[in-house]
Amino acid sequence: MSMFDYKDYTSEEAAQLVQDTSRLSAYTNAASFFGIIPGADALNGLGQLTGELFDSPTNIGVPNGWQELTPSDIGVSDDTLDSEGYFKIESLYTGDMTGGPQAKIFGQYNEAGELVRINLNIAGTNNLIDVIDYFDFNSREGAELLNPILDVVKAFAVENGLEGSNVVISGYSAGAAVTNVIAAERQDLAEGFFADSDYIAFAVPTIYEEPGVVINVGYENDVIHRITGDESDIGAAILAMDFGFVNPDKDFNSSTDNIVLYDDVYASPIWDLSIFSFLNIPLGWYAHIHGVSSDAIDRIVDSSFYEHTTMDSTVVVSGLTGFKRATTWVEDDASPTSSHYGSAAFLIGTQYDDLIAGGSNFDYIDAGLGDDTIKAGVGVDHVDGNAGHDEIRIAGKSDAWNVFKMAGDTLFFVDKDADSINLVEVDNVESVSFDKELLSHLNNYDIGDNGLVDTRPIMKWFDNKDKSYSDHVEGSEGNDQLTGNVVFSRDGNDKIIGTDADDVLHGGEGNDVILSVAGNNKLYGAEGNDVLVSGAGDDWLVGGIGHDVFVIGNDPCSDTIADFNNDIGYQDIIQFSADLFSSVTDLVQQTVQYGTDVVIGLTEANQVTVLNSTVDDVLAASFII
Incomplete structure (x- = not known):
């Protein structure tokens, strides 16, 4: 069981499909902004200029094994594309006006060069004209206008010996809403050809609630994710919101409901004071915009404890910039947008130097690459420092713990108090400190063959705190x-x-x-x-x-x-x-x-x-x- 498990795919296959469609959706969403800005190129260029400023290198593009398909590749006329390079989709309100509903089509090829899967990717809001179509996502009025683009994909699939089950339909934001519309109408659209297709959506405003048909991936601190839910129309969706167009943080069986992209805005005190409203664009939309360029989904899949996650596990992924990483602890905060504070959590770092703190419950912490400092020791924690030179900082003082070293260098810290269950299992760390021994923060304990070695200058001669490992089976x-x-x-x-x-x-x-x-x-x-x-x-x-x-x-x-x-x-x-x-x-x-x-x-x-x-x-x- 893992977070992105889907249909009959193995966990590895499902995770790879989510990773691929996430990148394809980000690329489709960002390829062009307002018809004049090459968004993907601009964002990648900004990432190159800023170096390690953001939480991950910016790499918006088509993943390996996939290819963007042109009209000639598919066998249709060039006039199926608009001036921005997207396949056109007619709008109920704006017709085929440029900048309205759009899509890109991608093909996945095996090593022999054979087409094995098609991705129809619906673009998100990349032009102001898109906004008017929001009003029909919940009611699905005008869904029949999707038939022309679906028929193009269907014909191309059949020509290449593929079935509807070889097609994955996806999108980001408004494109994710359309993905859910197609999933809901799959038995009727294109004569039911896409009934068995895969549907994977990201940053999803409108939810089609049928697990096993669609998987909706997003961050709970993204105000757009699940905001109109599965209500019957836009009016009902607005009434279901809290006052002021506030996202009520609903839970759905087909969506990830507890992933936090722990970014600079979320870590700021102003987050707790602000209104989590659709209208609060600078704050509420921050994770929505950040999600286009972040590699958080890849880090979730690649984390040491991914196999133990479920769709609704609490997962906190660092999205901090270089301005915050050195001074801000990534943790499961008591945020007004969270209903899971104090629950068991998975915490995931970046490839840079992070500060990560477990909570009072049961935490699984993968610090990622970089030289990290990890706080643990309240509750039952399992820590993987991963690569880099990492410090584990255990709660309390050293004399409160028994320490055990395994044959494979795993360390266990077990609270001596008979009335406490505190335990920390630690892999891939290079040094140890204790929260209430301040000098150990500066001069960490070395991890020796027979025990933890006190390295404090001078003090270790007068008040030596070397700590031998205890016996065990x-x-x-x-x-x-x-x-x-x-x-x-x-x-x-x-x-x-x-x-x-x-x-x-x-x-x-x-x-x-x-x-x-x-x-x-x-x-x-x-x-x-x-x-x-x-x-x-x-x-x-x-x-x-x-x-x-x-x-x-x-x-x-x-x-x-x-x-x-x-x-x-x-x-x-x-x-x-x-x-x-x-x-x-x-x-x-x-x-x-x-x-x-x-x-x-x-x-x-x-x-x-x-x-x-x-x-x-x-x-x-x-x-x-």
């Missing part, structure tokens, strides 16, 4: 059965069994079974669909990413489930022993809401606490066996 890349007091099973589908002591048991990648025996233990499923079985002590159960099962056995205890259904797109289950409850009615009677948590009474003295949940959600996922 480590698994392999295969399927292991491991027993120990501190176990990191690493990869594979493993079985981990604790001891009579207070254990730390970590499953790592794979579908693991983790069994607590006695003692007050911390069980971490990490990545995969894991089964966590409580024991005779008071245990912390942390499922991590995946569809996890929490098993509450017949040994009365007081356990805490820390992350039940914490990750959007995954469904956890709580399984109770029949020795604890005689019926579902019995379970319901013992389940109560206590603040933001749910408490389930097991005996007079013992209970299970499910953090940050509701009674309805817990009972809906609870079973008695």
